[in-house]
Amino acid sequence: MLKKWFGKTETLPISESFEERVQQATQHTVPTHIAIIMDGNGRWAKKRSLPRVAGHHEGMKTVRKITRFADRLGVKALTVYAFSTENWKRPKAEVEFIMKLPQEFLGDFLPEMIERNIRVETIGEPEYLPKHTRLALEEAIEQTKHNTGLVLTFALNYGSRAEIVKATQNIATAVKNGVLAVEDITEETMNAALMTAGLPEPELLIRTSGEVRLSNFMLWQLAYTEFFFTDVLWPDFAEQHLLEAIESFQGRDRRYGGL
Numbered sequence: 001m002l003k004k005w006f007g008k009t010e011t012l013p014i015s016e017s018f019e020e021r022v023q024q025a026t027q028h029t030v031p032t033h034i035a036i037i038m039d040g041n042g043r044w045a046k047k048r049s050l051p052r053v054a055g056h057h058e059g060m061k062t063v064r065k066i067t068r069f070a071d072r073l074g075v076k077a078l079t080v081y082a083f084s085t086e087n088w089k090r091p092k093a094e095v096e097f098i099m100k101l102p103q104e105f106l107g108d109f110l111p112e113m114i115e116r117n118i119r120v121e122t123i124g125e126p127e128y129l130p131k132h133t134r135l136a137l138e139e140a141i142e143q144t145k146h147n148t149g150l151v152l153t154f155a156l157n158y159g160s161r162a163e164i165v166k167a168t169q170n171i172a173t174a175v176k177n178g179v180l181a182v183e184d185i186t187e188e189t190m191n192a193a194l195m196t197a198g199l200p201e202p203e204l205l206i207r208t209s210g211e212v213r214l215s216n217f218m219l220w221q222l223a224y225t226e227f228f229f230t231d232v233l234w235p236d237f238a239e240q241h242l243l244e245a246i247e248s249f250q251g252r253d254r255r256y257g258g259l
């Protein structure tokens, strides 16, 4: 909004109410860990008669935008579902394009993430990613491993059922080797065996584009998570939408199964 003042135009703040809402949100419990299923990239492109990869590229920019805002709000962990084990079924050219996004993202944003004390992590099976993708990821993880701020975790070639099977195999091996007694297996044993070991459980899950399902994402970890589903397509997801999801979270009465 522009206001004429002594012939000089100046842009008023985007919205005083937005800034007030940000202040309000940060006075209450901001979710420690937010997980996001970033859906709607292909549809965003199709609506604009653009190739699907244009939606993925725009979606990558949204990851940067939302990471900055989550960091500003004091979120401790942000986990984003960037590529599922099922995504390999997409056309070869689309997968090849998507697999170049980590390098582009890090090339542009890694210096700022280091400046912001953000730590980069990944969950999934990186061994099946192209070498250039894996190297970019490993470099970012190495360069940020001592950071103590927001933990930004990319779920890449990730599937929750495969994660649980792998964790179960490792626990069974520990029992077989006499390192662990069956009666000592607890929920904590599983938490420690999963790829998300060390992360707090997500308090808020956001899924964009109107889809209402988990798509094999963090099935164990989301047991007590609040869900926020929005029709907004991921490339259109902006600070106002994250703020809306957090305000919704703050308005809920979390009981963890109790009364």
Ligand SMILES: Cc1cc(N2CCCCCC2)n2ncc(-c3ccc(F)cc3)c2n1
Pocket (backbone or CB within 6 Å): 038, 041, 056, 057, 059, 060, 063, 081, 082, 083, 098, 099, 101, 102, 103, 105, 106, 120, 136, 137, 140, 154, 156, 234
């Ligand atoms: C495979 C993939 C897809 C990907 N999309 C953009 C977001 C929408 C969902 C699919 C496409 N994005 N966006 C950022 C990354 C990324 C991954 C690792 C990393 F260290 C830095 C950035 C990414 N990776």
